[in-house]
Amino acid sequence: MNNKKLIWGVVGVVVILVIVILSSRLGNNETGALRIGAIIPLSGTTAFFGTEFKNGFDLANKIYKLDISIEDSKSTPADGVSALQKLIVTNNPDIVIPILSSISAAVTPVALEKKIVVFQSLTSANDIAAQSPYVFRYFTSGAQEAPIMSELASEKLGAKTAYVIYQNDEYGLAYANAFKKDFESRGGSLLSMDGFVRTESDFRGTLTKVKAAKPDFLYVIALDQSLATILKQAKESGVKSKIATNWVLAAPAVIALAGSASEGVYLTSPSYYTAPTPEVERFASDYKAAYGKDPSAYSAIGYDLVDILSRVKKTDGDADHQKLIADITALGGIRGIMGDLKIDAVGEITFALYPAVVEGGKLKLINN
Numbered sequence: 001m002n003n004k005k006l007i008w009g010v011v012g013v014v015v016i017l018v019i020v021i022l023s024s025r026l027g028n029n030e031t032g033a034l035r036i037g038a039i040i041p042l043s044g045t046t047a048f049f050g051t052e053f054k055n056g057f058d059l060a061n062k063i064y065k066l067d068i069s070i071e072d073s074k075s076t077p078a079d080g081v082s083a084l085q086k087l088i089v090t091n092n093p094d095i096v097i098p099i100l101s102s103i104s105a106a107v108t109p110v111a112l113e114k115k116i117v118v119f120q121s122l123t124s125a126n127d128i129a130a131q132s133p134y135v136f137r138y139f140t141s142g143a144q145e146a147p148i149m150s151e152l153a154s155e156k157l158g159a160k161t162a163y164v165i166y167q168n169d170e171y172g173l174a175y176a177n178a179f180k181k182d183f184e185s186r187g188g189s190l191l192s193m194d195g196f197v198r199t200e201s202d203f204r205g206t207l208t209k210v211k212a213a214k215p216d217f218l219y220v221i222a223l224d225q226s227l228a229t230i231l232k233q234a235k236e237s238g239v240k241s242k243i244a245t246n247w248v249l250a251a252p253a254v255i256a257l258a259g260s261a262s263e264g265v266y267l268t269s270p271s272y273y274t275a276p277t278p279e280v281e282r283f284a285s286d287y288k289a290a291y292g293k294d295p296s297a298y299s300a301i302g303y304d305l306v307d308i309l310s311r312v313k314k315t316d317g318d319a320d321h322q323k324l325i326a327d328i329t330a331l332g333g334i335r336g337i338m339g340d341l342k343i344d345a346v347g348e349i350t351f352a353l354y355p356a357v358v359e360g361g362k363l364k365l366i367n368n
Contacts, residue, residue, distance in 0.1 A: 034314045034324075036068045037093035039083045039107060044075025045198055046100055048224050048253070049122055049298055053099055055291055056302030064310040069093070077106035084110055094314055094321060097305065101125050101171035108135060115320050117328070121305055122298065124246075125170040126178070129347035133325055136347040138305055140247070140270075142174030142221075145353055148268050149219060149244045150182035152355045152366065157242055157266075159216035161189045165206060165230060166221040168195030175221040175246060191215050198223070203230050207237040220245045224254050231261035242266065247353060251296040255361060262361070268353040272297045272338055274365050283337045297338065304336035308349075 038057065041050035054070065061068055069091045071083035080103035087093055096111050098104040099122040111118045112134055120128055120137040124145075128137040153159040162183055166172035172195065180190050191213050194206050207230075210218055218241040220230050227248055234243060244266035248254055250273050255262050272280055283303060287295040311331055315323040333342035338351045355366040 033067060034095060034309065034312065035091055035093045036066055036095045036097065036309060037084070037087035037091050038068060038070045038097040038099075039073045039080050039087070039103065040070055040097075040099055041075040041103065042070075042072040044073075045225070046075040046223060049100060050075075052251075052296045052298035053122060053302040055287070056295060056299030056304075057306055058302075059287060059290055059299075060303040060306035060310075064306055066306060066310060068306075073098070073100075073103045075100075075103075077102050080104075080107045081110055083107075088114060088116075094324060095119055095309065097121060099123070101174070102169045104128075105170050117321050117324055119305065119309070121301055123171070125174045129344075133347070134321070136328060136343070136349065138301060138308070138341070138349040140350050140353060141348075142171075142176075142178040144350060145246055145268050146175045146178035146219075147182040148353060148355055149246075149266065150179050150186065150188075152266060153217040153219075153242070153244065154183065154186040154188055156355075156366065157217065159188065159242065161191055161213075161215045162217040162219060163191050163210050163213055163215040163241070164193040164219045164221070165203070165210070166193065166195055167198060167223065167226065169198070171223075172221045175219075179219050196222075196226075198226065200226070201229055203233050204237060207234050207239055210234070210241065211237055211239050215241050217241060218243045223248060224251075224257060228254065228257040228259075228261070231258045231265060235261045247297075249358070250356070250363060251298070252294065253296065255358060262358045265358050266366075267356055267358070267363075269356040269363055269365075270297055270338060270351055270353055272300055274354065274356060274363055277339070279335070279337050300337035304334075304338055304341065307336060308334060308341070 040054050041047055071087055073080035073083050084107050095117045097119045098107040101123045104120045104123045108118050112132055118135045121139050123139055124142045126141050126143040129135050164176045166176040176193050183190055222230055247268045249267045250269040284295055312327045318324055331343055341349050343349050356363045
């Protein structure tokens with residue numbers, strides 16, 4: 001009998017502990033303890049970006065110690081949504097951080113249905129934060145960046161005709177459409193816009209068309225491996241047009257991936273790569289000590305995002321997160337690794353980009 005009482009007593013204690021643990025994880029009223037879920041591509045075709053971002057993210061969180069749960073999106077929108085659904089069940093996040101455009105586009109509507117604050121990053125589609133007060137974005141956009149290359153093409157290089165090769169998703173279309181609009185507004189003629197899917201690896205057919213069209217300027221929007229492959233195959237195919245891309249190429253690892261095919265390619269770059277500040281140098285030193293390699297700007301963005309979120313707290317009774325949204329907006333801005341970061345009226349956080357060219361495997365700024 002005593003043994004039975006003891007057993008039932010232990011069972012009772014375990015049940016109480018389980019209830020307490022679940023309450024602490026799933027309750028919406030714990031003051032100060034924000035729960036954050038991050039959906040990051042740690043495998044699949046965009047794992048380079050996810051790994052770089054996560055390394056900076058983790059390095060910052062060794063300092064700030066936020067309650068963060070990370071799930072792998074496996075580089076696909078469907079797996080990104082599955083990751084979010086898992087986070088909702090196991091973590092009930094106040095904030096979710098999806099990265100990369102196509103994954104964020106799939107995840108965001110699901111999060112908004114649950115009134116979860118969304119903080120997108122590494123997403124370039126236009127007007128991201130404008131879609132809802134619950135949505136913020138820390139990154140650059142196609143609308144910000146593409147006109148810089150259009151102006152360079154028209155005003156600096158004298159290009160009258162252009163051709164665009166772009167990754168056919170939210171990311172690529174944001175750049176392609178913004179370039180088209182700006183280039184044509186300057187009197188230029190866009191000969192063609194050819195899209196491709198992320199899994200393609202042979203671009204010779206498209207590049208044969210480019211070579212035949214003889215555009216003055218070829219604008220390529222792709223991610224790391226695809227971009228390197230297009231640049232190499234363009235060189236092999238004898239394309240003579242001036243070639244430009246976005247700041248994906250600014251990462252030293254991507255320049256190395258493209259090798260000599262990156263030489264003479266025009267791009268935009270944040271000052272992180274071309275004029276590092278003391279903050280960048282300290283971050284790079286800490287990062288290299290932790291991971292044995294130099295960080296990219298994607299790592300710095302991950303670090304900055306944790307820093308930003310460390311400055312806001314959860315408020316008792318804020319079940320629909322209105323106070324949290326107001327508190328994030330009220331930050332105004334911070335001094336981050338990527339520079340002075342300002343949160344605008346609709347929730348966009350960005351940084352300046354500058355025209356550059358690859359010379360001798362390094363970035364060289366182009367003076368206006």
